[in-house]
Amino acid sequence: MIEAPPSPESSIKPGLVSSKSSPMIAVRTLAKTIGQQEILRGIDLEVATGETLAIIGRSGGGKSVLLKHLVGLMQPSAGEIWIQGQNIIGMSERQLGEIRKKIGMLFQSGALFDSMTVEENIAFPLREAGERDPKVLRAKVAEMLEVMEMEGQEDKMPESLSGGMKKRVGLARSIIRRPSCVLYDEPTSGLDPVVADSINRLIRRLQHRFGMTSIVVTHDMKNAFDVADRIAYLHEGRIYFHGTSAELQQSSDPLIQDFLLGRSNGQQEKRVEA
Amino acid sequence: MVRFFSALGAPLLSFFQYLGEVVLLTADTFRSIFTHRLRWKLFLNQIVEVGLLSQLVVVITGGFTGAVFSAQTFFQFNKLGMGSAVGAVVSVSLCRELAPVLTALMVAGRVGAAMSAEIGTMKVTEQIDALRALAVYPIDYLVVPRALAMMVSMPLLVAECIAVGITTGYFVAIFMLDINGTYYMANMVRWTRSRDIIMGLSKAFCFGILIVFISCHKGLTAREGAVGVGRATTEAVVNASLAVLVCNFFLTMFFNIIYPAGFQ
Numbered sequence: 001m002i003e004a005p006p007s008p009e010s011s012i013k014p015g016l017v018s019s020k021s022s023p024m025i026a027v028r029t030l031a032k033t034i035g036q037q038e039i040l041r042g043i044d045l046e047v048a049t050g051e052t053l054a055i056i057g058r059s060g061g062g063k064s065v066l067l068k069h070l071v072g073l074m075q076p077s078a079g080e081i082w083i084q085g086q087n088i089i090g091m092s093e094r095q096l097g098e099i100r101k102k103i104g105m106l107f108q109s110g111a112l113f114d115s116m117t118v119e120e121n122i123a124f125p126l127r128e129a130g131e132r133d134p135k136v137l138r139a140k141v142a143e144m145l146e147v148m149e150m151e152g153q154e155d156k157m158p159e160s161l162s163g164g165m166k167k168r169v170g171l172a173r174s175i176i177r178r179p180s181c182v183l184y185d186e187p188t189s190g191l192d193p194v195v196a197d198s199i200n201r202l203i204r205r206l207q208h209r210f211g212m213t214s215i216v217v218t219h220d221m222k223n224a225f226d227v228a229d230r231i232a233y234l235h236e237g238r239i240y241f242h243g244t245s246a247e248l249q250q251s252s253d254p255l256i257q258d259f260l261l262g263r264s265n266g267q268q269e270k271r272v273e274a
Numbered sequence: 275m276v277r278f279f280s281a282l283g284a285p286l287l288s289f290f291q292y293l294g295e296v297v298l299l300t301a302d303t304f305r306s307i308f309t310h311r312l313r314w315k316l317f318l319n320q321i322v323e324v325g326l327l328s329q330l331v332v333v334i335t336g337g338f339t340g341a342v343f344s345a346q347t348f349f350q351f352n353k354l355g356m357g358s359a360v361g362a363v364v365s366v367s368l369c370r371e372l373a374p375v376l377t378a379l380m381v382a383g384r385v386g387a388a389m390s391a392e393i394g395t396m397k398v399t400e401q402i403d404a405l406r407a408l409a410v411y412p413i414d415y416l417v418v419p420r421a422l423a424m425m426v427s428m429p430l431l432v433a434e435c436i437a438v439g440i441t442t443g444y445f446v447a448i449f450m451l452d453i454n455g456t457y458y459m460a461n462m463v464r465w466t467r468s469r470d471i472i473m474g475l476s477k478a479f480c481f482g483i484l485i486v487f488i489s490c491h492k493g494l495t496a497r498e499g500a501v502g503v504g505r506a507t508t509e510a511v512v513n514a515s516l517a518v519l520v521c522n523f524f525l526t527m528f529f530n531i532i533y534p535a536g537f538q
Contacts, residue, residue, distance in 0.1 A: 071407050093411055100409040111404035113396075125408050173408070 023082070024049040024181055024213045025070060030079035031237075032065055039065050041237035043079070049180070052207055052214040054228035056221070058259070061234050063217040064108065067183050070215065071103050072096040084180070104174030104212075108186040110166035112158040112173070118145075119154035122172045129177065144172040147209075148202065164195035168202065175206065181213040182206070188223045200226040221260060225249075233259065295495070300487045303417050310414050312422070320423030324385050325430060331380045332431045333438050339372055340364060340439025344446045348453065357453050361462030364443040369470040370535065373435040375522050378481035381428065382514040386489035389420055390510035393493025394503040402494070417490045421483070428482030429475040436474060469533035477525050481518050488514040 027045040031038070039062040047053045057063050068074040069081060072088050081088050083099050091099070112121050122144050123137045131137060138154075145151050148168040158166060167187060175182060187203065188196035200223055206212055207227075218224050224231055225245045233241035233248070233256060241248065241256055248256065258264070347360045393416055396402050402412050440462070447453040492510035496502045 068403070073403050073406060093406070096406075097409040097411065100407055103407075105404075105407040107400050107404060107407075109400055111400040113401055113404070114399070128408065128410050170404075 023047060024084060025215070026080075026082040027066075027070070028080040028082070030066070030069060030081065031077045032062070032069065032074065033077045038237055040069075040076070040079075043234075043237075043239055045232065045239060047181075047213060047215060049213055050211055051229045052203075052216065052227055054216045054218060054224035054231045055234055056218060056224050056231060056259070057234035059219060062237055063219075063234055064185050066234065067105075067185050067215065067217050070183060071100055071105055101177065102180045104171075104177070104179040104182040106167065106171045106174050106182065106184045106187055108189060110158070110163075110170035112161075112166055112169055114158050116158075117154065118150075118156050118158070118161070118169050121158070121169055122176055124173060125177045140176060141172075144176050147205070148172050149198070162195075164191050164199065167191070167199060171202065171206075175210070175212070178210060179212065181215070184214065184216040184218075186218055186220075187216060188218065188220045193222075196220065196223065197226075199223075203227045296487050296491050299413070299417065299491050299494070300483070302413050303421050303487070306411070306414050306418050307422065310411075310418075313415065313419055316415070316419035317422055320419045321427060323388070324381070324420070324423045325427030328381055328384055328427070328431055329434070331384055332377055332435050335376050335380050336368075336373060336435030336438035337442040339376055339435075340368060340441065340443035341446045343367065343372065343439070344443035345451065348447060348451045352451075357451070358457035359461055360447050360451075360453060361444065361458040362465035364447075365440050365462045365466040366470050366535070368436050368439040368443075369466060369474040371522070371526070373432050373439060374474050374477035374481060375518060377428070377432045377435045377478065378485065378518040379515055381424075381431065381482075382485045382489075382518060383511055385424070386485045386514045387507050387511050389486065389489040390493040390496075391503055391507045393490055394496030394506040397494060397496045398499050398503060412494070416494075417486075420490060421486045424482040424486040425479060428478040428485075432474055432478035433471075436471070467533075470535075473529045473533045476529060477522065480521065480525055484517045484521060485514045488517060 023046040025045070025047040027043050030040055030043040030045075032040040043066060045053075055063050055066065065074060069076055070083075072081075072091065072093075076089065079089070084102065086099065088096060088099055113124065116124065119138070119141050122141045123131075126137055126140060141154060142151070145153060148171065150165060150168055150172075153161075153165070153169075158169070161169065171182075171184075171187075184203065187199050191199065203214065203216065204227055207214060214227070216223065216227055228245060231241075231243065231245055231248050232239050235241075235255065241251065241253070243251075249260070251257070344360055344364050347363045348357055351357055351359055351363070393402075396405075396416070402416075405412050405415055444455075444458065447458055448455045489510040492506040492513070496506035498505075
């Protein structure tokens with residue numbers, strides 16, 4: 001079970017249950033220990049179909065680890081993860097394949113296949129699903145590039161793309177099969193504010209156009225406020241806060257205020273040093 | 275005594291864990307070969323990488339090994355008046371030992387290193403995680419085409435190495451060492467049996483399996499960025515080369531029971 005947070009405000013809740021319809025993703029008491037380090041210490045989380053949850057928290061706080069657990073890229077030390085009513089813990093890689101077809105994931109670095117062109121990268125999931133007609137593939141890639149505002153970039157290699165373009169291509173590749181859910185790992189990190197804003201607009205457009213459930217892991221507060229229906233603050237391996245953007249901004253909890261305002265204090269410095 | 279065994283225990287355990295991982299990878303790959311569709315384009319690409327692009331290395335290795343072996347054998351045998359037996363010695367040695375082992379070592383250096391580096395780079399840049407997230411099993415996509423290409427290419431490369439080695443050995447013997455060509459050929463054909471060739475090709479198949487799984491395993495378990503990939507590549511080449519040399523002894527003993535050496 002999740003421990004009660006130190007500052008019991010109304011907006012700070014331990015067990016996270018969405019107010020919307022049946023959960024697309026449910027995480028129960030998820031824990032992960034790597035070596036001697038406890039990364040996740042009992043995460044409870046639900047994400048309803050069609051909603052966007054932003055998971056915020058400090059760097060190295062376990063946000064990306066949590067995200068990787070949701071597609072079975074990492075196995076937890078304890079806990080359960082339910083995707084559309086199926087517990088994915090203990091599934092083999094091949095069984096997870098069926099679950100992964102429902103979920104797209106944008107990696108922090110884009111994780112583009114560097115031996116393939118932009119077109120081949122984006123068409124990859126369709127090819128793997130058995131689509132062989134070059135006309136169909138080209139048309140679908142062109143459509144995705146239009147959504148990403150990257151028309152005419154089909155023949156470029158990943159090494160010649162900027163950081164923002166890599167993320168867009170990675171996003172196009174992850175959503176070309178129209179998954180029900182998209183996981184974004186730091187979609188705006190390392191990008192200038194203008195490109196970051198264009199990524200935020202893109203995420204919102206995808207939500208409206210395809211109605212996808214989204215989980216956005218970020219430490220960029222503008223990104224979180226721009227795209228999220230709800231925000232969860234991950235702190236020291238636990239969900240410390242869960243609520244709407246407005247509730248987060250109104251919170252008087254010192255830890256949340258420090259994070260929102262980008263303030264470090266002595267206690268945190270001591271912890272970092274330790 | 276306890277300290278000795280505890281000091282011995284950790285490396286031994288890690289060695290057995292490593293062996294277990296390679297065996298599991300091998301089993302998973304063979305299961306995948308028989309139960310899942312083959313990506314023909316990737317397989318043909320790997321045939322080009324492993325087979326076609328290794329031609330030059332194998333031809334030079336086989337050619338100069340045959341030539342030098344022919345000369346050295348002549349220098350020794352000629353003292354005993356057995357110069358005409360050079361062809362038989364060169365041919366049988368190339369078929370049973372030299373061609374499979376030297377080709378395997380060259381392929382481990384050229385192809386094994388490339389496999390390990392490519393897969394390792396994919397691992398540390400999250401491309402393998404991306405494959406998995408896109409519902410593609412990395413063994414099916416990365417290991418199966420490489421393993422099949424190696425199993426097909428290695429026997430052909432060894433056959434080529436044998437042929438080139440025998441040819442250069444013949445030319446050195448006839449044109450540089452003045453051995454009678456008729457006796458040379460007659461002895462070579464008399465003493466070289468089909469079982470010698472089968473043994474060489476069987477060894478090539480086994481060495482191909484060793485190289486591909488050791489290299490792919492090192493790539494798939496690479497970590498810690500560029501340094502990790504470099505380390506994985508080095509370890510892949512060293513481990514594959516050592517495995518080839520060690521297994522060669524046991525394969526020789528085993529195959530000698532099935533295909534005994536000599537004229538029987």
